[in-house]
Amino acid sequence: ETGVTQTPRHLVMGMTNKKSLKCEQHLGHNAMYWYKQSAKKPLELMFVYNFKEQTENNSVPSRFSPECPNSSHLFLHLHTLQPEDSALYLCASNRVDTGELFFGEGSRLTVL
Amino acid sequence: QKEVEQDPGPLSVPEGAIVSLNCTYSNSAFQYFMWYRQYSRKGPELLMYTYSSGNKEDGRFTAQVDKSSKYISLFIRDSQPSDSATYLCAFSYGGATNKLIFGTGTLLAVQP
Numbered sequence A: 001e002t003g004v005t006q007t008p009r010h011l012v013m014g015m016t017n018k019k020s021l022k023c024e025q026h027l028g029h030n031a032m033y034w035y036k037q038s039a040k041k042p043l044e045l046m047f048v049y050n051f052k053e054q055t056e057n058n059s060v061p062s063r064f065s066p067e068c069p070n071s072s073h074l075f076l077h078l079h080t081l082q083p084e085d086s087a088l089y090l091c092a093s094n095r096v097d098t099g100e101l102f103f104g105e106g107s108r109l110t111v112l
Numbered sequence B: 001q002k003e004v005e006q007d008p009g010p011l012s013v014p015e016g017a018i019v020s021l022n023c024t025y026s027n028s029a030f031q032y033f034m035w036y037r038q039y040s041r042k043g044p045e046l047l048m049y050t051y052s053s054g055n056k057e058d059g060r061f062t063a064q065v066d067k068s069s070k071y072i073s074l075f076i077r078d079s080q081p082s083d084s085a086t087y088l089c090a091f092s093y094g095g096a097t098n099k100l101i102f103g104t105g106t107l108l109a110v111q112p
Helices: none
Strands: A004-007 A010-013 A018-025 A031-037 A044-050 A053-057 A064-070 A073-079 A087-094 A107-111 B004-006 B011-014 B019-025 B032-038 B045-050 B054-058 B061-066 B071-076 B085-092 B100-102 B106-111
Touching (some): A010 A018, A018 A087, A031 A073, A044 A073, A053 A064, B004 B085, B019 B085, B032 B071, B071 B085
Antiparallel strands (some): A031 A087, A064 A073, A087 A107, B004 B019, B019 B071, B032 B045, B054 B061, B061 B071, B085 B106
16 A cells, blocks of 8 residues: 555546645655656656645646645645646655655546 | 657567666766656556666666766566566756656566
């Protein structure tokens, strides 16, 4: 069982819907990440939170809104998405001073 | 020039074969070199982690780093059907920067 849990695992939404992805880590880590994984493209870093503070926003469109209420929880709020936003969204965590990322199993998003 | 180049495959080999997976990179500031394995419908998991040129062995897996040529490899000996997965190379600047740069991943299929 992974130490990083993502829900929901699958999500289908229309372009006008509002939904949220949730991530929870049980590893005592202090950094959390959102990555986007699309077919035949490298993992794209979206957001980084260190000790609950956002330290990186990789030019992500404002229709994606992250929230990190504490070091164990991370959300990605979605609204007015486009079909090209359909992808696997991966949450990851680690200790700030180490390179090893621990990933969740991802949330497969389909935008109709 | 892309920061990381990785052949997406797919690569199909018979059981027992030696597999060689490779990535080239252009950024000489990378200090840490990693291989992640991603099974279908799962998140990536760390397989090998190294920070210096040379070889690192772990069971049937050997990671090789050549900093002078900006080239890393992963060798799998006596490949098994359970090795069938996507293999992603990843790079880190180290220090206080905890951002990872990923390759596109190589899809490997080991045929029984």
